[in-house]
Amino acid sequence: MADDNQAPEQAGAEQASAEGNNPHFAIKRVFVKDLSFESPQGAKVFLTQWQPKVSQDLNTQVDKLDDKHFEVVLKLTITVKMEDDKTAFLAEVHQAGIFEVAGLEGVQLKHMLTSGCPQILFPYAREAIDNLAVRGGFPPLVLPPINFDMLFAQAQAQAEADAKAGAEGQH
Numbered sequence: 820m821a822d823d824n825q826a827p828e829q830a831g832a833e834q835a836s837a838e839g840n841n842p843h844f845a846i847k848r849v850f851v852k853d854l855s856f857e858s859p860q861g862a863k864v865f866l867t868q869w870q871p872k873v874s875q876d877l878n879t880q881v882d883k884l885d886d887k888h889f890e891v892v893l894k895l896t897i898t899v900k901m902e903d904d905k906t907a908f909l910a911e912v913h914q915a916g917i918f919e920v921a922g923l924e925g926v927q928l929k930h931m932l933t934s935g936c937p938q939i940l941f942p943y944a945r946e947a948i949d950n951l952a953v954r955g956g957f958p959p960l961v962l963p964p965i966n967f968d969m970l971f972a973q974a975q976a977q978a979e980a981d982a983k984a985g986a987e988g989q990h
Contacts, residue, residue, distance in 0.1 A: 842922035843887075844931065849943055852892055853913035856951040859906050865956065869901040875962070881932045887921045891936040895944045897960065899952075910951040910960075914944035926975075934971040941965055 858864060876896040883889055896911040918936050920928065945962045952960040 840922050842927075843919065844923075844935075845919040846939065847888065847917040847919055849914070849916045849940065851912065851943075851947065852915040853911070854947065854951070855911040856908065856955055857906075857910075858908045858955050860901075864901070864907045867901075869907070871907065872900045872902075873960070874898045874900070877965070879933055879937050881936075884917065887919050889918050889920060889932055889936075891916050891918060891932055891940065893937045893940040893944050895941075895948060897948050897952075897962070899957070899960070908952065908955055908957060910948050910955075912944045912947040912951075914940045914947065916940050930971055933974075934967040938965075938967045941967070 874897070876894075876898075878894040880892040880894065881889055882892075892913050892915040894911070894913050896909070898909050899907045901907050916936060916939065918932075920931055923931055941964075948962060949960050952958070
């Protein structure tokens with residue numbers, strides 16, 4: 820509320836600063852883009868004792884909306900299987916956000932969009948998966964945190980290794 824009472828020249832200076840070369844980041848909206856839950860065994864899954872085998876698949880998609888707005892979608896799929904390899908349940912969420920990013924380029928921009936933004940979205944996706952599991956009649960499923968910075972560093976190292984191997988293969 821205090822920001823609404825700024826003098827016009829102060830508000831204009833802050834906007835000009837944000838639009839210049841100074842790095843600027845803002846979360847504009849966080850939303851669920853897609854949500855799915857399946858329990859293919861139906862009631863049979865609740866009639867036997869079994870130890871869950873949990874697997875996780877994680878992907879990120881980035882779409883540029885305009886010069887400074889990006890949609891980042893964190894796609895998280897959890898598959899829980901029984902001992903006989905039958906699927907007990909599968910939960911999938913595409914947690915999305917619209918982010919305003921200005922003043923970043925190259926690796927910094929890529930890092931923000933593929934590490935920083937998913938880090939913001941992950942708690943929402945994790946809560947949605949847990950909620951789906953409980954609503955499906957299963958025990959709570961609390962996923963451990965993910966180090967998106969480490970994943971980014973690994974992807975960068977792999978890309979550099981692939982580029983180096985490709986360059987050596989051409990000689």
